[in-house]
Amino acid sequence: MTEALSSLEKPPALGDPEERRGGTGTARFVLSKIGGALASLALVVVLGFFLFRTLPGDPVRFMVRDRPTDPKMMAELRAQMGVDKPLLQQFWDYVVGLLQGDMGVSYLQRRPVFDMVGERLWPTILLVGSATVLAVALGLWLGVRAGWRRGSRFDKVQTGIALTLWSVPQFWLGLMLLVATNGLFPSRGMHSPDVEPGFFSEGLDVLHHLVLPCVTLLVVFYAQYMLVMRSSLIGEMNSDYLTTARAKGLRDDLVRKRHAVPNALLPTVTLVFMQFGMVVSGAVSVEAVFSWPGLGQLLYEALRGPDLPVLQGVFVTLAGAVVLMNLLAELLYRVLDPRVRTA
Numbered sequence: 001m002t003e004a005l006s007s008l009e010k011p012p013a014l015g016d017p018e019e020r021r022g023g024t025g026t027a028r029f030v031l032s033k034i035g036g037a038l039a040s041l042a043l044v045v046v047l048g049f050f051l052f053r054t055l056p057g058d059p060v061r062f063m064v065r066d067r068p069t070d071p072k073m074m075a076e077l078r079a080q081m082g083v084d085k086p087l088l089q090q091f092w093d094y095v096v097g098l099l100q101g102d103m104g105v106s107y108l109q110r111r112p113v114f115d116m117v118g119e120r121l122w123p124t125i126l127l128v129g130s131a132t133v134l135a136v137a138l139g140l141w142l143g144v145r146a147g148w149r150r151g152s153r154f155d156k157v158q159t160g161i162a163l164t165l166w167s168v169p170q171f172w173l174g175l176m177l178l179v180a181t182n183g184l185f186p187s188r189g190m191h192s193p194d195v196e197p198g199f200f201s202e203g204l205d206v207l208h209h210l211v212l213p214c215v216t217l218l219v220v221f222y223a224q225y226m227l228v229m230r231s232s233l234i235g236e237m238n239s240d241y242l243t244t245a246r247a248k249g250l251r252d253d254l255v256r257k258r259h260a261v262p263n264a265l266l267p268t269v270t271l272v273f274m275q276f277g278m279v280v281s282g283a284v285s286v287e288a289v290f291s292w293p294g295l296g297q298l299l300y301e302a303l304r305g306p307d308l309p310v311l312q313g314v315f316v317t318l319a320g321a322v323v324l325m326n327l328l329a330e331l332l333y334r335v336l337d338p339r340v341r342t343a
Contacts, residue, residue, distance in 0.1 A: 029334065037327040044319040045098065049091050052311045094312070103316075104309030108302075113313035116298065121317070123190055124294030128283050130210065131217035136272055139222040140265075143229025147264075148256055150234055159230065162223035174216040174289040185211045188291040213290045217283065228271055232264040239263075266333070273329035284318075 085093070097104060103113035142162075146155040178187050186192065186209045195205040237260065245255045287296030295314050302310035 026334075030331065033327055033330050037323050040323045041320060044316060044323065045095065046091075048312050048315040048319070049094055050087075052306065052308050052315070053087065098316070103313040106302075106310050107307045108310075109307075113309045116310060117295065117313050117317055120293060120295045120298045123292060124283055124287070124296065126206075127210065127213055127217070127287070127292060127294060131214045131221065132272070134214070135218045135222035136225055138218070139225025140229050140268065142222075143226040143268075144233060144256070144261055144264075146226070147230035147233030147237075148260075150237075155230075158226065162226045164223075165219050166223040166227070168220060169285075170216055170220055171285040171289050173219060174213065174286055177212050177216060178289075181212065185209075187212065190293050209292075213283075213286050213292050216286050216289075225268060225272065229264065229268045232267050233260060236260050236264045270329045270333045273325050273332060 094104065101114065103117065105111065106113055106116060109116070142158050146158045149155050190206060190209050191202070192205050192209075195201055239260075245258075250258075283292075283294065284296035284299055286292070287294045288300040291297060295317060298310065299314045299318075301307075302314065
């Protein structure tokens with residue numbers, strides 16, 4: 001009997017199936033999500049290539065516009081660009097080059113697309129990153145207070161404002177801000193031509209140019225975070241663990257900060273990662289309005305050609321950001337919520 005009891009109390013040996021099950025399940029989950037992300041990226045590459053081939057316009061004719069050009073020279077330009085090949089052969093060459101880190105060469109600027117995308121990526125990250133950080137901070141702060149005071153005047157006003165701003169088109173809001181500020185902030189570009197050289201002066205100049213496009217993104221996206229946080233907190237307010245915390249004598253603000261808010265943050269944090277990729281894509285119209293030298297402006301310039309390699313490169317970059325952020329959101333949610341790990 002003693003030996004039987006001791007064998008029951010003994011923990012499972014290292015390497016037993018019960019102990020390995022959690023690690024195997026996590027590895028299987030991560031691999032499945034990575035596989036899904038890679039499949040999504042492959043679909044993005046296929047759609048991006050064939051979608052832009054349906055755009056009207058001839059890139060060769062656009063390059064030689066307003067200039068009399070010999071048909072033989074135009075045929076040579078088409079051969080140099082590779083647009084004279086069959087469509088499937090063009091797609092195969094594009095995929096092989098993409099796997100080697102080659103996005104092609106711009107038809108108009110005759111520069112590697114990879115370099116052009118790299119130059120425009122950091123201004124977009126600066127704009128989107130600043131707007132996202134401010135939108136998350138403001139949205140969570142207002143969402144917690146509106147949800148905790150459900151039905152109050154503060155809740156009704158903030159919810160009404162958020163619903164209104166969430167439905168406003170970004171480009172229209174940007175134009176309205178330009179009219180409202182009336183030259184108070186720069187309306188074009190990222191740098192002033194007459195700024196004095198120096199880290200401090202150039203940094204302030206960039207921040208001055210950043211105000212209007214950042215506020216445009218901030219106003220639209222904070223509303224979404226605010227509404228989600230409010231809804232999530234309201235869903236937690238009648239939970240049993242909050243009733244237990246109050247029964248223990250905890251003050252109402254401590255119940256909110258220590259118990260309700262951390263649990264309500266789970267879907268909101270996941271949404272932040274999922275929406276970050278969408279914010280990058282949504283910055284296209286804002287960058288076009290303010291001539292911000294990011295990926296959105298590069299995409300706008302390439303559409304006028306059409307500069308197909310640039311269009312494809314920007315499309316793959318923006319769509320890849322969405323896929324990557326969705327992958328991180330799914331992995332992060334499994335880390336934050338124990339219920340998902342045990343499912």
